[in-house]
Amino acid sequence: MASLLSQTTARPSSSGSGKGRVLLPRVTAMATQSPKSGSGTKRSSGTTTVFPVGKPAGGPAKTTKGSAPVKLLTNVEKLRLLTKAEKAGLLSAAERAGLSLSAVERLGLLSKAEELGVLSAATDPGTPGTLQGLALLLLAAGPAVVFLVPEQYPWEVALQAVVALACVAGGSAAFAASSFVSRLQGTS
Structure with a gap:
């Protein structure tokens, strides 16, 4: 703690005369300090566990291109x-x-x-693009299965129909989810 107050900075006095300068201690944030030996250390039965002081476990929220993190509940409220x-x-x-x-x-x-x-995933900026890619993949897979699976037996025709229907439904749902998440994230 003493090292935090060891540096001083001259600042103008608040008296308004402008003549005097008051030396005020410069306080730096403890979160930016690197952990010192012994700080945050716990000893128990011969083992040492170190808990770094000032470094969050998960780190700050990830953002891309300097954008602010998505405020999900605020956007839900804005979209009503x-x-x-x-x-x-x-x-x-x-x-x-x-x-x-x-x-x-x-x-x-x-x-x-x-x-x-x-x-x-709802707050991740990459989610809408991933969902859109999945949608395009599923919407292309449906016709591909119909084209590639032979039609010699009735169960193959049924397989074509079921897979094509599942791919179209899944692709449509992924496209709608992509649009929804994009709209939810874009309301800032």
């Missing part, structure tokens, strides 16, 4: 998504299906979504 979901009847339908806020809490759905990376 909950109001639109209520007017569409989605909240009532979810409640009738047994999915209320207490059920979400009881089932731990938000923590499970974070474990799976869904909430982090």
